[in-house]
Amino acid sequence: MFKTGWEESVETGRFFVPSYERLSRLPGLFLSGLVIGVLCILLRPRSQAVCPKCGKIERKAHFTQCECGGTFEDIEEMKWIDKK
Secondary structure, three states: OOOOHHHHHHHHOOOOOOHHHHHHHHHHHHHHHHHHHHHHHHOOOOOEEEOOOOOOEEEOOOOOEOOOOOEOEEOOOOOOOOOO
16 A cells, blocks of 8 residues: 555656556555654653752653752753863
């Protein structure tokens, strides 16, 4: 059902999809794009929070207090200082 362009061109000798087949391929293309889009949204990197006191890193969630007694801060808003 789903053939790559390379497989089709080897099999039929055509490189481009004929115009009468283009509409029949749209539902599969739409479904593939929808699945890939949903996966990209679900698997995107989530914001992380770090405890400056102990260095523990957690996904940014509802946690504000660390087990060590420190508070989690958004890793993207922290200022990094090089140790000398």
